[in-house]
Amino acid sequence: MAAEPIHAGGRARGLWLAAACLSLAAAVHAAEPQDxxxxxxxxxxxxxxxxxxxxxxxxxxxxxxxxxxxxxxxxxxxxxxxxxxxxxxxxxxxxxxxxxxxxxxxxxxxxIAPYAVTRQPLPANHVLTAADIVLREGDLGSLPADVVTDAEAMLGYRAVSGLAAGAPLRSALLRPPLAVQQGQVTRLVLNGPGFSVQSEGQALANAGRGDRVRVKTRSGQVISGIAHDGQQVVVTF
Known part of the structure; x- marks a missing residue:
């Protein structure tokens, strides 16, 4: 009858020693510096x-x-x-x-990659063509975050303000091509829950792709929508 407590006590001591070894190993590991x-x-x-x-x-x-x-x-x-x-x-x-x-x-x-710069001085509202842009190679990390790397994608865009010759071309200084022109007949697309109707109106201002623009309808009502290519304005209700 006395053997059982001795066996249990030995097992407890074994568990305690194992836990102590693990704790010691963890302490040693924690003391080691990170490489x-x-x-x-x-x-x-x-x-x-x-x-x-x-x-x-x-x-x-x-x-x-x-x-x-x-x-x-x-x-x-x-x-x-x-x-x-x-x-x-x-x-x-x-x-x-x-x-x-x-x-x-x-x-x-x-x-180190090519980026776009202006070939010559450009006035405000100038529409970019391939003749206005030249590519240079440099470290993009030392340039503005919005520097243009795809020059072809910017053709037809307008300069917001005058640009000096040799200046890095930045997307923040450009506006998309005019999608809607003031005074022109504009196709209106009216979208709402369960319906889509097309009509015509007249744009009251120039607008680039994605800009908000006001349009006067045939009935004389003025509504606002988003300009899309092809003299089209989408109004969502």
Missing amino acids: PAALQAHAERFLKTQTGGLPGKVTIQVKPPRTALPACSALDAFQPAGSRSIGKFSIGVRCLAPAQWTVYLPAQVRV
Whole structure:
């Protein structure tokens, strides 16, 4: 009858020793520093995925952390909200286990690719043609975020203001081609729940594709809709 308590006590001591060993191993692991090279490589792999669809030649550089961090078995890289994926910025890396910490590493992504510049000075409201644009090659990360890389897509667009010769062409400084012209007969498409009716009217202003414009109907009523190509305005009820 005395053997059973001894057996139970031995099993309890064995479990206690196993738990102690695991705790000691975890403590030793937590005391080990995180390999800076592994942290750097993880951030670079993340940025390589993020920039995979960019045109041109992409080079990625991430600097290692300046301070020692506890070893981590589950790293998670991320970009702070609102930051670009090219140029100079900070990339975040957080540890999910066994400890929890976050570090921000300086990064630079260079994208060497062609971009559009103006061949000569252009006045406001000038309609772009192929003769107005020339391509240059440079680092897109050092240029405005809206610099134009597809010059053909901008043909027919209008300059919002005057542009200097050799200036990078930016989409924010351009307006889409006129889809609706003031005073012209305009096809109205009236859409609502369960119906679609077409009519005619007269545009009261010029409008580019996607702009809101007012149209005077045959009955004299003025309604507002969205300009589409071909002198068409869509009104949704």
